[in-house]
Amino acid sequence: MPYLELAGFRSVTLIWTFDLLYDLISALVEHWRPETYTFHFLCGECTVTLEDVALQLRVPIDGNFVTGVSVIAEPAAFSYSLLRVSPSPNNAESKFTGLKFSWLKAKFEHLSINVTEHKVMCTARAYIMHIIGGVLMPDANNNRVHLMYLPLLADLQNVRSYSLGSAVQAMLYRELCWMTKPNAVDIGECLVLLQSWALYRMPFLASVRHQP
Incomplete structure (x- = not known):
């Protein structure tokens, strides 16, 4: 928890997941209307703002933009440098671009009683990666997190300087725009935010849903 607090992720760990x-x-x-990035209703327009992101997720909305490369030249070596473990180079994903949640759980679910501080720090990075890929910015498959977020966690003290909320909002907007296309099938990104925003800003939706 001290390392999660240092990175500004202590409150994020309290996010409730729900059906x-x-x-x-x-x-x-x-x-959703891609041309205005807003929802068009009979009563007017509205959208998920940065204020909503901060209120619902408690992530920073000020600071540096979250950017990164989509492909890392030596993913196994890079993963090992920050996590002290990496997926086996012998498997079919030697040029992997993401870390599977099942792999993260297997490697970091349990800590020994005599664990070193460095191992605890690596575990904090793995936990934050799981939160980013599983809650804040999941893809449609929701089974892995992209490796491009790992460089942001190199210095845990510097993580809170990034506007993670802006990235979450931008990715959600992009996914909503994609879902308006005829060939779109599965929606990803922070649907927990989208649903909680809708029920918080338009509470009548909950009562309408439960009417017989």
Whole structure:
């Protein structure tokens, strides 16, 4: 927890996960307009703002932009440098671009009683990666996190200087725009944010859903 606090992720670990209401999410997608990045309803327009991101997720919305390279030249070596472990180079994913949640869990779920501080720091990085890929910016498959976020965690004290909330909002906007295309199938990104925002800003939706 001290390292998560140092990185500004202590509050993020308290985010509640819940079953998604896919009919609600589908209805929101149908009302999304890519040209204005807003939902168009009969009563007017609205959208998920940075204020909503900060309120719902408690992540920083000020600071440096979250950027990074989409491909890392030597992913195994880079993963080992910050996590002290890396996926086996003998498997078919020797040029992997993401870390599977199942692999992260297997490697970091348990800490020995005589664990070193360096191992604790690596475990904190792995936990934050799981939060980023599993809650804040998951893909449609929701089974791995992209390796491009790992460089942001090299210095845990510097993590809170990034506007992670802006990245979450931008990725959600992009996914909503993608879902308006005819060939779009599965939606990803922070659907927990989208659903909690809708029920918080438009509480009547909850009562309408539970009407017989």
